[in-house]
Every structure is written in C-alpha cells, then in structure tokens.
Amino acid sequence: MDIHIAAAALMRPDGATLLVRKRGTHAFMQPGGKIDAGEAPLVALYRELDEELGLRPGGAAAVYIGRFESAAAHEDGARVIAELYRLDMDAEISAQAEIEEARWILPDERDGFIFAPLTRDHVLPAIWGAEVVEA
Numbered sequence: 001m002d003i004h005i006a007a008a009a010l011m012r013p014d015g016a017t018l019l020v021r022k023r024g025t026h027a028f029m030q031p032g033g034k035i036d037a038g039e040a041p042l043v044a045l046y047r048e049l050d051e052e053l054g055l056r057p058g059g060a061a062a063v064y065i066g067r068f069e070s071a072a073a074h075e076d077g078a079r080v081i082a083e084l085y086r087l088d089m090d091a092e093i094s095a096q097a098e099i100e101e102a103r104w105i106l107p108d109e110r111d112g113f114i115f116a117p118l119t120r121d122h123v124l125p126a127i128w129g130a131e132v133v134e135a
Contacts, residue, residue, distance in 0.1 A: 001078045006045035007032035007118075009065065009086045009127045016104040017127055018093060019119065020052065023100040027073045029116035030123050031055075031102070032082070041083040053102060054094045062087050065126055073116035080118055086127065 007030045010018040019028040033048035035041055042062055049055040062085040072078035095102045105113065107128045115124065 001075070003072055003075065003078055003080045004035050005032055005080055005082050006035050006041040006048065007082045007084050007123070008045055008049060008062075009084060009123055011086060011088050011127065012090045012104060013088070014106065015128075016106045017124070018053075018102060018104050019113075019115075020095070020099045020103075021101040022074070022098045025074055025100075027114050027116040027119075028101075028103070028105075029073060029119045030084070031099075035083070042085065045083075045085055051097050052095070052099045054096055055091060057087055057089065068118060068122035068126075070116075070118035070121055073118070082118055082122075084123060084126070 009030055018031060020031050021028050031049060031052055032045055033052070035044040045062070046057060049057060065084040065086055068082045068084055070080055072080045093102045110124070
C-alpha cells in the first residue's frame with residue numbers, strides 16, 4: 001500500500017529543523033500528512049501544518065525539494081511517497097491533534113533520536129547534506 005504525503009522541512013536560520021513525534025509512537029519525522037483526493041500537495045501541506053502545529057506559513061515561500069519514497073514508519077508493509085518542501089521560518093510551535101512532541105533539532109543534536117525511515121534516509125540528508133546514523 002502506498003501512502004502519498006506532503007511534508008515540510010521547516011528550517012530555522014541557525015540550521016535547526018522541526019521534527020515531530022505522533023502520539024503513541026517513538027520515531028521523529030518531519031511535519032506533514034496525507035494528501036486528500038484532488039488536493040494539491042502544497043495545499044495539503046499547509047492544511048496539515050495548521051492542524052498539527054497551529055502554523056500558518058503565510059508569506060513563507062515553500063521551495064519544492066523533491067519526491068522521496070521509503071518504508072512507512074508506523075504502518076507495516078506500507079510505503080510512503082513524500083512531496084517534500086522546505087520552508088524557512090522561526091515560529092512558535094504548538095503541538096496539536098495527533099502530535100505529542102515537536103522539537104527543533106540542530107545537526108549536531110541528532111544523536112540519540114529515533115527517526116522515521118523517510119526522515120533518516122532522505123529528508124535529513126537532503127537538508128543537512130550528510131548521512132544520518134542512529135544510536
């Protein structure tokens with residue numbers, strides 16, 4: 001089963017990226033979510049950012065990074081296909097809906113975190129330019 005999502009690499013000026021952990025799970029991932037039928041990926045992304053984090057990017061320019069595929073973090077046998085966008089911002093974040101934890105993480109702070117396969121194998125290397133190795 002394929003799960004098509006829109007995801008955000010939210011970046012602060014200091015190089016930190018925002019990662020979230022859903023309630024009842026252990027892996028951190030980039031914010032975003034499923035694209036509804038007939039919905040444009042960027043529209044889906046802005047909807048998900050509002051629902052999950054109370055974030056309305058407004059004038060922040062979303063830059064398309066690309067499409068990435070990986071095993072789904074919390075659905076056995078499923079594959080996630082992500083449309084990834086970068087948004088540069090330094091905003092107050094409020095975890096809402098199914099999000100239990102939201103954290104800004106710098107590249108040198110990534111040790112000790114468990115990341116979703118998409119985040120570990122594609123998103124973090126795309127934004128930080130280095131392979132991510134978990135503890």
